[in-house]
Every structure is written in C-alpha cells, then in structure tokens.
Amino acid sequence: MTYALGRVASAAGVLLAAFTVAFLLLQALPGDAVMIRFENPELGLSAEQIASVRESYGADVGLLAQYWHSLSGFLGGDLGFSVASGAPVRTLLGSAIPSTLLLAGLGFVVAALLAAALAFGAILSPSGWLANVLRSLPSLFVSVPVFWLGIVLIQIFSFRLGLISVIRPGPLEALILPVLTLAVPISAPMAQVLVRAIDDVQAQPFITVVRSKGAGEAWILLRNVLRNAALPALTIAGVLLGELIGGAVVTETVFARFGVGRLTADALDAQDIPVLQGIVVLAALAFVVVNLLVDLVAPLIDPRLKRRVHA
Amino acid sequence: MSRTPSGRRLAGLTAVVSATALLAACGSGGDAGGSGTSDGSASGTEAAAGEPIEGGELLYLEYQPYTTLYPPQSGFYPNGALIANITDRLVYQDPETLEFSPWIATDWTVNADATEYTFNLRDGVTFSDGSPLDAEVVAKNFDAYGLGDAEAGFPVSEQINNYVSSEVVDADTVTFRFSAPSPGFLQATSANGAGLLSSDTLDGDLDAYAPGNGTGVVGSGPFVIAEETVGTEILLEARDDYDWAPAESEHQGRAYLDGVRFSVTPEDSVRIGALTSGQTDVIRYVQAYDEAQVEQAGLQLFAPQTQGVNNSLSLRFTNGILADIDVRKAIVAGVNAQEVVDTVFTPNYPVATGILSHTALGYVDHEAELAYDPDEANRLLDEAGWTLGSDGIREKDGQKLTLVASEAKPQPLSRDTLTLVAQQLKAIGVDLQILAADSGTYAEAIKDPDQVQLYHSMVGRTDLDVIKSQYASTNRDANLSDDAELDRLLGLVASTADPAARLQASADAQQYLVDQAYVIPLFEEPQVYGAQDYVQGFGWDTVARPVFYNTWLAQ
Numbered sequence: 001m002t003y004a005l006g007r008v009a010s011a012a013g014v015l016l017a018a019f020t021v022a023f024l025l026l027q028a029l030p031g032d033a034v035m036i037r038f039e040n041p042e043l044g045l046s047a048e049q050i051a052s053v054r055e056s057y058g059a060d061v062g063l064l065a066q067y068w069h070s071l072s073g074f075l076g077g078d079l080g081f082s083v084a085s086g087a088p089v090r091t092l093l094g095s096a097i098p099s100t101l102l103l104a105g106l107g108f109v110v111a112a113l114l115a116a117a118l119a120f121g122a123i124l125s126p127s128g129w130l131a132n133v134l135r136s137l138p139s140l141f142v143s144v145p146v147f148w149l150g151i152v153l154i155q156i157f158s159f160r161l162g163l164i165s166v167i168r169p170g171p172l173e174a175l176i177l178p179v180l181t182l183a184v185p186i187s188a189p190m191a192q193v194l195v196r197a198i199d200d201v202q203a204q205p206f207i208t209v210v211r212s213k214g215a216g217e218a219w220i221l222l223r224n225v226l227r228n229a230a231l232p233a234l235t236i237a238g239v240l241l242g243e244l245i246g247g248a249v250v251t252e253t254v255f256a257r258f259g260v261g262r263l264t265a266d267a268l269d270a271q272d273i274p275v276l277q278g279i280v281v282l283a284a285l286a287f288v289v290v291n292l293l294v295d296l297v298a299p300l301i302d303p304r305l306k307r308r309v310h311a
Numbered sequence: 312m313s314r315t316p317s318g319r320r321l322a323g324l325t326a327v328v329s330a331t332a333l334l335a336a337c338g339s340g341g342d343a344g345g346s347g348t349s350d351g352s353a354s355g356t357e358a359a360a361g362e363p364i365e366g367g368e369l370l371y372l373e374y375q376p377y378t379t380l381y382p383p384q385s386g387f388y389p390n391g392a393l394i395a396n397i398t399d400r401l402v403y404q405d406p407e408t409l410e411f412s413p414w415i416a417t418d419w420t421v422n423a424d425a426t427e428y429t430f431n432l433r434d435g436v437t438f439s440d441g442s443p444l445d446a447e448v449v450a451k452n453f454d455a456y457g458l459g460d461a462e463a464g465f466p467v468s469e470q471i472n473n474y475v476s477s478e479v480v481d482a483d484t485v486t487f488r489f490s491a492p493s494p495g496f497l498q499a500t501s502a503n504g505a506g507l508l509s510s511d512t513l514d515g516d517l518d519a520y521a522p523g524n525g526t527g528v529v530g531s532g533p534f535v536i537a538e539e540t541v542g543t544e545i546l547l548e549a550r551d552d553y554d555w556a557p558a559e560s561e562h563q564g565r566a567y568l569d570g571v572r573f574s575v576t577p578e579d580s581v582r583i584g585a586l587t588s589g590q591t592d593v594i595r596y597v598q599a600y601d602e603a604q605v606e607q608a609g610l611q612l613f614a615p616q617t618q619g620v621n622n623s624l625s626l627r628f629t630n631g632i633l634a635d636i637d638v639r640k641a642i643v644a645g646v647n648a649q650e651v652v653d654t655v656f657t658p659n660y661p662v663a664t665g666i667l668s669h670t671a672l673g674y675v676d677h678e679a680e681l682a683y684d685p686d687e688a689n690r691l692l693d694e695a696g697w698t699l700g701s702d703g704i705r706e707k708d709g710q711k712l713t714l715v716a717s718e719a720k721p722q723p724l725s726r727d728t729l730t731l732v733a734q735q736l737k738a739i740g741v742d743l744q745i746l747a748a749d750s751g752t753y754a755e756a757i758k759d760p761d762q763v764q765l766y767h768s769m770v771g772r773t774d775l776d777v778i779k780s781q782y783a784s785t786n787r788d789a790n791l792s793d794d795a796e797l798d799r800l801l802g803l804v805a806s807t808a809d810p811a812a813r814l815q816a817s818a819d820a821q822q823y824l825v826d827q828a829y830v831i832p833l834f835e836e837p838q839v840y841g842a843q844d845y846v847q848g849f850g851w852d853t854v855a856r857p858v859f860y861n862t863w864l865a866q
Binding site: 035036082085088091096158162166262270271 | 462519752758
C-alpha cells in the first residue's frame with residue numbers, strides 16, 4: 001500500500017516536472033505563438049493591432065503569471081485554448097487520442113509478435129545461415145526511416161497493387177499499413193533484447209541440467225528460457241513508448257491520419273504552447289502509467305522481484 | 312449519394328479504355344498546363360463532355376488543414392478554399408476579365424471621390440440557417456471586417472481601407488462611408504475576405520471560427536459545411552434551395568455536385584499517388600516536379616494564376632550593405648529568373664516581367680530593366696568598392712558581401728529557388744546564405760533587416776491595392792521600408808478615386824520599386840491542381856482558390 005502511494009506521489013512529481021520543464025523550454029524558443037499567428041506579414045496588421053491582440057491573449061504579462069495561470073488551469077482540468085487556431089486544447093486532444101491510441105496499441109502488439117517471431121526463428125532455426133539472417137534483421141529494421149517505409153508500403157500496396165486504399169479507407173484497411181510502418185522499427189530493439197536475453201539464459205547451468213534430462217529445444221525455450229528472458233524485453237517495452245509517440249508523428253503525417261503525432265508536429269511548428277503543454281503532460285502521463293504497469297507485471301513474470309516489492 | 316473509392320478506380324479504367332476520351336482529356340489538361348494560363352481561364356472545361364450531370368460527391372485532397380474560417384483571414388489557401396464555396400459576395404469579379412458584375416448586390420453606386428458606396432441587394436437570399444441576407448446583416452459583416460473588434464479578436468481586414476461606418480437605408484439598401492477615398496473597396500466586396508456570414512455567426516468571437524466549429528460557420532453560398540473531423544476532413548453539402556449565383560453565371564440554381572469532401576493529405580507523394588491510382592478526384596498543390604507524372608497519367612492539370620504581386624525577393628535596404636543602390640542594382644542584375652523557372656519550375660510558372668503578374672490589374676512591363684546581366688552586376692560591385700577576395704566572395708573594409716535569404720514555407724519550392732539564386736549570386740562574388748528555420752525563429756528573423764536581407768514572398772489580390780498591401784510600411788512591408796516616398800506613392804494607389812489617375816499611381820509605384828532596385832521578381836505564381844479526366848467544370852476564383860459550383864462528374 002505504501003508502495004502504491006509512493007508510486008503515485010512520484011508519478012505526480014514526474015508530471016509536474018514535465019509540465020514545468022516543457023513550459024520553460026517552450027518559453028526559451030525564439031518567437032511565440034501570437035507572433036507566429038498574428039505578426040505574420042501576410043495578415044498585414046499594424047503594430048497597434050498586434051499589441052491589442054497580445055493583450056487579449058494575456059501574452060503581455062510576466063512569465064511567472066503565465067506559468068501560474070496555465071498550471072492552475074491544468075489542475076482544474078482546463079487545458080486552455082490553442083493560440084494558433086483558438087480551438088480548445090481538450091477538443092483537439094480528445095479527437096486525437098483515440099486514433100493514436102489504436103494505432104500505437106496495435107503497433108505495439110504487432111511489434112511484440114514480430115519480435116517474438118524473429119527471436120524464436122533465430123534461436124530455433126535449424127540452419128546456420130537462416131539464423132544469421134534472422135539475427136541481423138533487427139539491425140536492418142532499426143535503421144529503416146519510418147517515413148521512407150511508410151511511403152514505400154503505400155507505393156507498393158496501394159498505388160501499384162491497388163490492394164489497400166489509403167484515401168478514405170475502411171476502418172480496418174486504414175490501420176494495416178500504418179500499424180506495419182510503426183511496428184517494424186519498434187520490433188527491432190525488442191527482438192535484439194529478446195535474442196540476447198535468450199542467449200544469456202541458455203548459457204546458464206540450469207538449462208544444461210534440463211537439457212541433460214532429455215528435454216527438446218522447443219520445450220526448453222518455451223518452458224524454461226522464455227520466462228527468464230522475458231523480463232528485459234518487457235522493461236525495454238516501457239521505454240519504447242517514446243518511440244511509439246515519435247513514430248506516430250511521422251506515420252500520421254504520411255498516412256494523413258489525425259492524431260497526437262500530427263497534432264504535435266503542427267503545434268510545434270506554430271509554437272502553440274497550450275497544445276504542446278497538453279501533449280507533454282499527456283505523454284508524461286502515458287509514460288508513468290506504462291512504466292507503473294511494467295513494474296507491477298514484472299513480479300508476476302519473475303517471482304524473485306516479489307520479495308523486493310513487498311519488503 | 313457517395314461513391315466508393317473502388318467505383319472511382321473503375322471509372323478511371325473505363326476512361327483509359329476509351330482512347331478518344333483520354334486524348335480529349337489530355338488535350339484540355341495540356342492546354343491548361345502549357346499555355347502558362349495567360350488567358351486566366353476560370354474553368355477547366357474547354358472540352359466539356361455534354362450536359363452537366365447532377366449528383367455525386369467529389370473527393371478533394373488538400374495539403375494542409377484550415378486554421379480559421381474568419382473571412383478576412385482567407386489568404387491562407389485551406390481557409391480560402393472553404394470560404395470561397397460556403398459564402399457569397401456582394402459583387403462578382405470575373406477571374407478572367409477581372410470585370411465586376413452583380414451577385415448579392417443587384418447594382419451599386421459610388422460617389423465621385425470614392426468615399427461612399429451604396430449597394431442594392433437581391434431579394435429572397437437566405438443563409439443556410441434560414442435567416443435572411445438583408446441590408447442589416449450586410450452592414451454587420453462589413454462593420455466587423457472594416458472596423459475589427461478587439462473584444463472578439465477580429466483584426467481589421469487588410470483589404471478594406473479607411474472604413475468608417477455603414478448605414479442601413481432600407482431592407483435591401485446599404486451604404487458604406489469612408490474617411491478617405493477607398494477606390495479598392497468594390498473589389499474588396501468581391502473577394503473571399505468579405506464572404507458574407509449570418510448574424511449569429513458574426514456574434515461569435517475569433518475562436519468560434521476555429522477548427523472544430525466549422526459546422527457553425529453559416530454563409531449563404533452554394534455549399535454548407537455539413538460534417539467536420541478536426542484536422543482531417545470537412546464535408547461540404549450542396550444547398551438544394553441555392554438560387555442566387557452571380558448574374559453572369561450561365562449555371563443558376565443548386566450546385567451540380569451533392570457534396571465535396573475535403574481531406575487533408577500533407578504528404579506530396581501520397582496526394583500524387585492517390586490521384587494517379589484513381590483513389591481521389593482532385594488534388595491541390597501539385598509540385599512542379601510532379602506535374603509530368605499527372606500529365607503522363609492522362610489526367611488534367613490546372614494552373615490558375617494568383618494575378619497579384621509576383622513571387623519575388625524583396626531587398627531590405629535598411630540593412631547596411633543594401634543601403635547602397637548600386638549593390639542592390641548589381642544583385643537584381645545578378646539573378647537569372649529565367650534559369651530559376653527553367654531549372655526548378657515548369658511553363659506553368661511564367662518568368663516575371665515586372666513587379667506585378669502580367670495578368671494583374673495595372674501591370675507594367677519592366678523586363679528590360681530587370682534583365683539578367685552578370686557583367687553589369689560585376690561592374691557595379693567593382694565600382695562600389697567591393698573587391699573579390701581569395702575565396703571568390705567580395706569584400707569591402709574587411710566586411711564580406713554576405714547576405715541572408717529566408718526560406719519561405721508558403722512559397723512553392725522556396726529552398727530550391729534560393730539555392731539556385733545563391734549559385735547565381737556566387738558568380739558575381741556575393742555569398743547568399745539560406746535561413747531555414749522553425750516558425751518562431753522565422754517570424755523573428757524576417758522582421759530584422761540585419762538577419763534577413765532577401766525576403767521571399769508574394770501576394771495575390773486582383774485590385775490595384777495589392778501593391779500597397781505588399782510594400783507599404785503599414786501593411787506587409789516586404790522591404791522593412793523606411794522610405795517615405797515609397798509609402799507616399801503606395802498611399803496614392805489606395806486613395807486616388809479617379810480610375811485613370813489610380814492606374815498611373817500604380818505604374819509610378821512599380822517604376823519606383825524597379826528604379827530603386829528594391830525587388831527581384833522571379834515568377835508569376837500559379838496554384839496547381841490535378842484532376843481526374845471525368846471531373847468537369849472545375850473552376851477557380853480570381854486568386855486561384857477552387858470553386859466547385861460548376862463542377863460535375865462525367866460518369
């Protein structure tokens with residue numbers, strides 16, 4: 001119980017820190033959203049008009065006052081309004097989150113399956129060269145730029161073969177290529193860590209004991225090795241969340257999907273601080289929750305961790 | 312009625328089978344593409360295939376999501392493309408002849424010094440929320456656009472000068488008054504910047520026009536925003552009871568299409584691929600290097616012109632180096648605009664021959680003065696005391712002849728253009744750096760003549776005022792000018808009531824900009840669209856925003 005409370009308190013601390021650091025970093029960038037939106041020469045506004053806009057957006061008050069204003073808004077659940085468009089940040093995030101959650105969730109599941117398939121294939125492969133190929137695939141996957149992969153998949157499967165429509169596709173059709181694009185680079189580090197962990201575990205004496213009792217390779221792998229090797233892969237999965245968010249920025253642009261990634265790219269370009277603050281806190285929240293889940297699930301996989309938790 | 316993507320693909324195939332249809336389509340597409348659109352044709356339907364067919368939904372791929380539907384901010388393409396189709400204007404300006412004719416106003420009078428405009432309005436016009444479009448609401452529209460509203464966050468429209476007040480004379484007559492002659496006002500009433508909105512819509516503040524509120528922005532136009540998914544899609548639905556198209560339009564009554572679906576697809580290769588593979592009907596922003604792909608696929612390519620101030624580099628003469636007119640003249644002579652067009656662009660981007668596009672009102676030909684002449688450039692720089700250093704860059708009193716140009720994201724292929732210009736300037740010993748920056752850094756740098764000396768921009772508006780918009784120190788101020796004479800000349804353009812004298816004022820301002828070597832005009836900027844061959848009657852307004860009123864699907 002104390003453990004859970006401690007975790008929640010530290011999570012709140014992480015969120016506050018993320019909010020503050022994001023606020024300071026965004027303030028340090030040259031220019032601001034009011035300047036980008038209203039001082040754009042193409043609007044042809046005079047200096048006095050811009051000054052009055054500045055005032056009406058509260059952009060003329062001090063840094064501390066702005067910080068306090070937006071922090072108290074966040075605590076009260078009011079995420080403010082986008083400076084670039086005037087739309088409520090809550091509306092923007094609300095319409096962006098479901099699509100990204102689906103994309104990232106499926107991307108993660110497919111990446112995990114792909115990683116597992118690669119790792120098992122490499123370990124169980126009867127021929128040496130195939131094992132080598134499978135072991136080197138993750139290095140290839142991790143070096144493929146996401147936007148390039150997306151465009152190539154679209155060119156082949158949609159424009160050449162006509163199998164999948166990228167423009168106004170059906171709900172399932174809309175997910176196939178983006179999920180694949182997102183999953184391939186994410187699967188690479190997972191597969192690498194898994195292969196490495198399996199190698200390590202297989203070198204341990206207890207495996208030799210099991211093997212000497214007459215167990216087959218596949219049985220050993222599933223029954224004895226995997227349980228011990230899964231933990232590092234699970235831990236890195238929590239870290240890969242950041243990659244998922246980064247990958248979503250590119251994937252959503254290439255596939256013309258609206259989601260948190262596209263929203264981030266647009267907001268960053270316009271230095272739309274209220275939107276970026278919302279995204280940063282959301283991303284921090286996702287990190288905290290996922291890592292909390294990883295920590296809670298870990299003892300179930302590796303009972304040795306339980307003692308530490310309940311100590 | 313909505314057509315599925317596979318239906319569209321099938322239609323594409325049928326067209327390919329019919330060789331004659333394909334050739335005909337190629338012909339019309341090729342014409343629009345190859346002629347440099349010198350005729351400023353308002354529609355791509357030269358070879359219209361028979362009687363228009365009513366019905367169907369057209370899919371239009373847009374490059375960026377819109378940012379606001381507040382009409383004075385319709386200069387941004389995605390905003391303007393929506394406003395052009397959901398609103399009507401008082402007066403119609405023909406995109407080809409640039410002549411004015413009645414639309415919501417049946418007739419109008421202007422007093423001799425252009426300080427008072429009276430419009431008589433058409434009867435029976437309604438907004439899509441059912442409210443009447445009468446003198447009262449027209450007055451409310453122009454009060455908002457002409458005066459702004461600090462509380463609601465409405466800035467004053469750049470296109471409306473010297474506005475003072477409106478007066479509702481009777482239910483269908485409205486008068487506008489100005490503190491000084493405002494000869495550009497008539498054109499302003501025809502532009503997207505003065506799209507007429509319902510009274511309820513105008514009661515909202517600027518944020519009520521933000522993405523997410525599209526269905527609440529109510530106009531009287533042929534289409535209505537029926538559905539919106541923020542950041543990705545907008546569905547325009549035709550109004551069945553629309554019956555007040557511009558008087559000169561042959562087509563009256565409702566639009567042919569049942570609907571137009573705007574879908575945001577930011578990636579260039581995906582828009583082009585979707586078009587050539589038959590997954591969409593029309594796309595906006597075909598990059599110059601992709602035009603051939605569209606034509607080779609036998610599809611239509613439209614390149615309407617924006618007909619205003621040309622795509623150009625403005626020289627910031629308040630910067631120390633550029634304060635010397637001889638240096639400016641040398642740089643103008645050292646840039647080869649023809650090579651820029653030949654290398655980076657296509658014949659749809661005609662080489663600039665003056666400050667304004669040759670189809671713009673008041674255009675004056677300055678081709679000879681703007682000619683590429685590297686020998687003259689070298690001579691001028693030698694005389695000005697800039698001597699060639701060992702690294703091929705000129706210097707004077709220990710200072711290198713280094714200038715910075717801003718990469719402008721709204722301009723097509725700005726970076727490629729500037730890279731080539733930098734190569735050209737290198738040949739006369741000028742080092743041109745290109746500033747590629749995030750929006751914040753860009754917004755700050757372009758306002759400082761010591762950070763950016765060559766500013767890349769253009770502006771489209773089919774009124775003589777356009778030159779003032781671009782160069783006046785109180786408007787876009789492309790040169791960051793402190794030149795009172797320039798402001799005086801530009802002020803005359805915006806405030807001379809006599810049409811002939813106003814034309815002369817524009818010519819004087821152009822001559823002054825050329826004489827002072829304040830501008831390097833590069834090319835006349837089009838807006839390039841690709842469309843399937845069955846898309847008929849695709850049109851555009853004076854500044855190349857798409858108009859779907861006459862569009863229909865021949866299948």
